[in-house]
Amino acid sequence: MLDLVARHKSGQACGIYSVCSAHPLVIEAACVHALRTGVDVLLIEATCNQVNQDGGYTGMTPDGFRDFVHAIARGTGLPVDRVLLGGDHLGPNPWTSLPAEEAMVRAEVLIEQYVAAGFRKIHADCSMSCVDDPTPLPEDVIARRAARLIKVAEATQRRVGGEPCVYVIGTEVPVPGGAAEDLPELEATTPEAAIATLDAHSAVFAEEGLSDAWPRVIAVVVQPGVEFDHHKVIDYDRAKAVRLRSALDDQPHLVFEAHSTDYQTPGALKALVEDHFAILKVGPGVTFALREALWALDAIEREWIGEDQASGFRNTAIERMAAEPRHWARYYQSIGADLRFDLQYSLSDRIRYYWPDPAISAAQDRMFANLADNPPPMALISQYLPAANAALRDAGLPTDPTNLVIAHIGAALEPYRTACAPEPELAHV
Structure with missing residues (x-):
């Protein structure tokens, strides 16, 4: 990551995309895509709500998530040393119903477990108010709490060994989970606000004896003016971020991290990287692609083997969500x-929260088995999953259900890869 930032700051329009998901097919697709396209480092991140010492909503602790990702990577043939694990929005967010001190003690345990498990890209996010806090929190309080957590990260890394951590600060994004309906047009973060965040954190780092860690603060999260709600996407308009893009010109080790880049066009993603948003986060966008592929397989199954023999996967998922x-x-x-x-x-x-539901999982297994036992013809597969069908044929791979899902998700990741790769690198892929 330090090398990537150095290359970007030297003038290369390079970046890295971050896959924020805990779904096994998404992780497998990301690994397969990275392997086939020559991605040097695959960045996979978990949020404090997904993965924490209490299990999060995935039921996984940090070391459990590490083992989960590494097992999938090994299964695809991707060496685990090409997988970088990151922690997103790490802080007191899961415990904001508690008093601040109690929530921060739990956040310290969270950070310690992430770093001990081998996560080395850490987004320290203490922007949320706890039950006894004012709203919004003052910048100085946010910075001091972030420094408190980074102290724990530094001490843990020294204890367990391995590479030092790199850090991300700032949080000018909606809360984890997506924006509200009817999202208005967004304004990009002002350069003054970005610099104020940096100045506050830099001063506190110096006071807290974290000067050695400050050069490893590689990114600040800002709002470039991109977001999505239930039905629409606000596309990147680089004209609105023209002042922001120069805010880090005199910061030799810092780039921007852009959250909520899901559903942006390939051109918009490339423009973001060129404008110094060198870390692109994607989460719902890839699980949306997963759902697209699963719905397509449901349609293929019903058309090929008939409603009476089909799994009823799609209806099962909708019924379980309603229940x-x-x-x-x-x-x-x-x-x-x-x-x-x-x-x-x-x-x-x-819907991404519902795939582990036992009834939905059982219906998916039945659908996959039905399609594996009764392979549909190419013409029907192409009707519903044309890009995945073409990609698998080109690679000489069978068009079984798992491969089709992985190929469809890979197609959703490809714009991120091309946006993050400098042009000379693209020529050799």
Whole structure:
């Protein structure tokens, strides 16, 4: 990461994309795509809500997530030393219902476990208010809490060994999980706000004896003016970020990290990297691609083997979401047919929380088995998954259900790879 930032700051329009997902097929697809396209380092990140000492909503602790990712990488043939693990929004966010001190003690445990498990890209995010905090938190309080956590990270790395951590600060993005409905047009972070965040953190690092760590603060999270809600995407408009892009010109070791780049066009992603948003985060965008592929397989299954023999996978997923609304009730306000649409197609992709549901998982297994036992013809596969079908044929791989899903997700990742690769590198892929 330090080398990447140095190359970017020297004038190369290079970057790295970060896959923020815990779904095994998404992780496998990311590994396969990285292997086939020659990506040097695959960055995979977990959020504090997904993975923490209590298990998060995935049920995984940091060392469990590490083992999960590494096992998938090995299974694809991708060496684990080409996988970089990152922690996103690490801080008190899962415990904001508690008093600040209690929440921060738990956040310290969180950071220690992430670093001990081998995560080396750490986004320290203490911007959220706890139950006894004012809203919003003052910049100085945010910076001091972040420094407190980075102290723990530094001490843990010294204890366990391995490469030193690199850090990301700042959080001018919506809370983890996506934006609210009817998102207005966004303004990019002002250069003054970005510099104020840097100055606050730099001063506190110096006070807290973290001067050695400051050169390893590689990025600041800002809002470049990109976001999505349930039904629309706000595309990157580089004219609105023209002042922001120069804010780090005199910062030799810092780039911007852009969250919520899901659904941006290939041209917009390339422009973001050229404008110094050298770290591109993608999460719901790849699980949305997963859902697209699974819905396509459901349609193929029903058309090929008939409704009576089909798994009913799609209906099972929708029924389970309706029966267990806890992951979407705060986000979707629609009713009737509009709600059924949002459950399936919302860009915020709340359906991603439901794939581990036992009934949905069993229906998916049955659908995959049905299609493996009764392979559909190429013409039908091409009708619903044309790009995946073509990619697998070109690679000489069978068009089985798993390969089709992986190829479809890989196609969603390809714009990120090309956006992050300097032009001379693209010529050799």
